[in-house]
Amino acid sequence: MRRTLRIVLPPLLVVGLLGVVWEVYARVGNLGDELLPPLSRVLSAGWDDRASLWASTQPTLREVLLGFAVSMVFAFAISILLDASGLARRSVMPVLIGSQTIPLVVLAPLVVIWFGFGLTPKILLVALVTFFPIVVGLLDGYASSERDAVTLLRTMGASWPTVFRLVRLPSALPGFFTGLRIAITYAVVAAIFAEYAGAETGLGVYIQGADNSFRTDLVLAAVLVTAVLTLALYAATFIVQRLTIPWYTDARKVNQ
Amino acid sequence: MSTSAIDVRGLRKAFGDLQVLDDLSLHVERGEFVSILGPSGCGKSTILSVLNGTEPADSGELLLDGEPLNRMQSPFAWMPQHDVLFPWRTVEQNVALGGEVAGGLSKREALAQARALLPTFGLDEFGATRPYQLSGGMRQRAAFARTVAQGRDILLLDEPFGALDALTRTELQLWLEQIWGRERWTVVLITHDVREAVLLSDRVYVLGPRATGITLELEIPLPRPRSLELLGNADAAALERELLQALHAGRTA
Numbered sequence: 001m002r003r004t005l006r007i008v009l010p011p012l013l014v015v016g017l018l019g020v021v022w023e024v025y026a027r028v029g030n031l032g033d034e035l036l037p038p039l040s041r042v043l044s045a046g047w048d049d050r051a052s053l054w055a056s057t058q059p060t061l062r063e064v065l066l067g068f069a070v071s072m073v074f075a076f077a078i079s080i081l082l083d084a085s086g087l088a089r090r091s092v093m094p095v096l097i098g099s100q101t102i103p104l105v106v107l108a109p110l111v112v113i114w115f116g117f118g119l120t121p122k123i124l125l126v127a128l129v130t131f132f133p134i135v136v137g138l139l140d141g142y143a144s145s146e147r148d149a150v151t152l153l154r155t156m157g158a159s160w161p162t163v164f165r166l167v168r169l170p171s172a173l174p175g176f177f178t179g180l181r182i183a184i185t186y187a188v189v190a191a192i193f194a195e196y197a198g199a200e201t202g203l204g205v206y207i208q209g210a211d212n213s214f215r216t217d218l219v220l221a222a223v224l225v226t227a228v229l230t231l232a233l234y235a236a237t238f239i240v241q242r243l244t245i246p247w248y249t250d251a252r253k254v255n256q
Numbered sequence: 257m258s259t260s261a262i263d264v265r266g267l268r269k270a271f272g273d274l275q276v277l278d279d280l281s282l283h284v285e286r287g288e289f290v291s292i293l294g295p296s297g298c299g300k301s302t303i304l305s306v307l308n309g310t311e312p313a314d315s316g317e318l319l320l321d322g323e324p325l326n327r328m329q330s331p332f333a334w335m336p337q338h339d340v341l342f343p344w345r346t347v348e349q350n351v352a353l354g355g356e357v358a359g360g361l362s363k364r365e366a367l368a369q370a371r372a373l374l375p376t377f378g379l380d381e382f383g384a385t386r387p388y389q390l391s392g393g394m395r396q397r398a399a400f401a402r403t404v405a406q407g408r409d410i411l412l413l414d415e416p417f418g419a420l421d422a423l424t425r426t427e428l429q430l431w432l433e434q435i436w437g438r439e440r441w442t443v444v445l446i447t448h449d450v451r452e453a454v455l456l457s458d459r460v461y462v463l464g465p466r467a468t469g470i471t472l473e474l475e476i477p478l479p480r481p482r483s484l485e486l487l488g489n490a491d492a493a494a495l496e497r498e499l500l501q502a503l504h505a506g507r508t509a
Contacts, residue, residue: 148336155308155334156358156406166353170344247343251388 037217046221056206057225063119063191063202064233067126071183074127075134082135083142083168084160100132104190108197122194122202129190130183137179141172174248177241184233188226259322261286261410261442262307267316269302276302278467280316284410284444289436291445291453293499294463300446304412307444308334333358333406337415339399341387347398348374348383354405370405376435377401393424397431410442417452429455430484437481450499454492455482462502472502 019039026038033041046053078096082089104125111121149167158166195204203222210218242249260283269277276299284290294300305311307318309327318325325331333354341350348370355366374380377397387395396416403411417425429452436443436456447453453460454476462472478492486492 146340148338149340149342151310152334152336152340153353153357155310155330155332156354157330158357162357166357167342170342245344247386247388250386251343 034214034216037220042217042220042224045215045217046224049218049221053206053221053225056201056203056222057229059199059201060188060191060195060203061229063122063194064126064187064229066119067123067191068130068184068187070123071127071130071134075131075138075179079135079138079142079172080164082139083164089139096132096135099128104129104193108193111194112198117198117200121197122191122199125194126187126190129186133182133186134176134179137175137177137182138172139175140179141175142168144175145171170245173245177237177245181234181237184237185230187233188230192226259319260284261288261321262444263317263319263322264303264307265317265319267303267306267318268314269299269306269311270314275467277306277313278469280469282461282470284442286409286442287440289441289443289445289456289458291447291457291460292463293447293450293453293460293503295448295465295503298463298465299467300463301414304334304414304444304446308332308412331409332412333403333408333410334412335399335403335414335416337418339387339395341395341398341402343386343388346384346386347379347390350387350398351379351401351405354402355407358406358408366405370401373401373405376404376439378431391424392420393428396420396428400432404439404441410444413443413445415446415448417449418447425449425452426484432456433480433482450496450503451487453499454478454495455487460499462499471505472499474498474502 023039026036029036037045078092082092107128108121108125111124115121115124145168149171150163153163153167191202192204192207195202196208199205203226207219207222210216210222262282262284264283265281267277267280268275280303282290282292292300292303302311306313309330309332320326320331341347342353345353348367351370351373352363352366355361355369356363359366359369361369371383374383377400379394379398379401382390382394382398387398390398400416403413417428420428433456445453445456457476460472460474460476461470462474463469464471474495476495478486478495487496
């Protein structure tokens, strides 16, 4: 309980302080609800519109999670290939890095043109954005395998797939979670971008609609929801990590 | 004439321009405990790497029971200096790795075998714990059990106690002497610790610095079981002195 408080309290204080600054600035400056409504108005407007906001959050969350699932499957597959072959690593890595330089603004409408207004373009965009940090995290993790551990299994007569399964893959899991955390902070934004480019539901559509009717308070309310969603997903990676590789956190605690 | 368990003849190995082993010959009998004693950088670990197949020899013969060594069925179980226990496996799962990978056992059989081995290594109550919860000495014993669990004829121990503190090291050396007396594995031990070599070995090879080869081969005819008291007696002291002199002679040569 004390520990939870110690983790949760400082960021809450910072957020609260920012909220106060926002509130005061908007009220004192009297900027008008269209330009910058005070935080209290954003919160109450969001609360009043909670049903519609929640209905918009669900599809976005679904896109994020599905996009992530696709991204992870591909990331694992590609990373195994790249770990197995130096030639594959040297030839494919530049392409992967290049794929990260395409701006989302350009890509989002293109994906909609190619795949329509359905779920597919959103999943693709989320996967594309989140895939790279996960691959890098995995590759880094494989490389962190202890050399003696690999040699030991080799002397036991283990084949490459066995060495991979028994040493390289488990060694890579901490790196995988690091990559996952970086990726997850991009994921929600990517989904909203994809919705912006063309969709029927989702937070992106909600924001667009609010924007078009000059409801800045609702736009900002949706932005707050986005932030909370990303934070929740980020926190979830720690929980999943704790469940999948409990030895990692425990061993680090002991060694400190 | 009986054939040796391991017979190494005219072994040569260079890393680039650096000749590490030059015309090295040695043999190990079945059930014998042989130590290779040498200063750091003399290539003693390279001998094990060649034996366990991680490094190919440039030339030379490797005979096992008089026959050329068949790499497909390596008779060697190698134990590295650091325990390399996997943190994601419990102690018994780590030990089971030996039977699972090298012994070709099923997961369940390997685990059963590992559990049966634990008492010998003083780990009966620690099967389900994680390696990071163990002391350095216990970790090394677990690594030892994993080596034995491979079910292979010959143990190659690469300075297994080198990374331990002095107290734990002595404790484990005495422990190994005791358990070796019961199990009588064929062992090749790499060490730079003269006392360790005298305590544990039937025979010791002293390796000179880089590529000078074997400078001394010495029988250790001390009775077993051996103890710290025994190391204090005149015979043991004389053997230690002889080994120490050989080590240092090699350095100034």
